[in-house]
Amino acid sequence: MEYVVYILFSEKLNKYYVGYTNDLSERIERHNTSRSKYTSRGIPWKLLKVYPCKDRSEAVQLEKVIKGKGARRYMEDKK
Secondary structure, three states: OOEEEEEEEEOOOOEEEEEEEOOHHHHHHHHOOOOOOOOHHHOOEEEEEEEEEOOHHHHHHHHHHHHHHOHHHHHHHOO
16 A cells, blocks of 8 residues: 655645645545644645655655654755
8 A cells, every 4th residue: 555745834824734644635635624633723735745655664754754854844855
């Protein structure tokens, strides 16, 4: 099963959110319909970047790296 790490941005909060999932469309819907307690205040969330991973373990590892560096800085370094 393929996982992805994704980066969202809320203009309302001026904040990034980093997460991972194996069902991206369902997960984004959850973020934008108040079904995620961590992102309900920032609706609407815009999808900025998706990084495919081969499995959950790789996704968890990449999410940790991105959160440690900061989403904006990580994306800038990958340009």
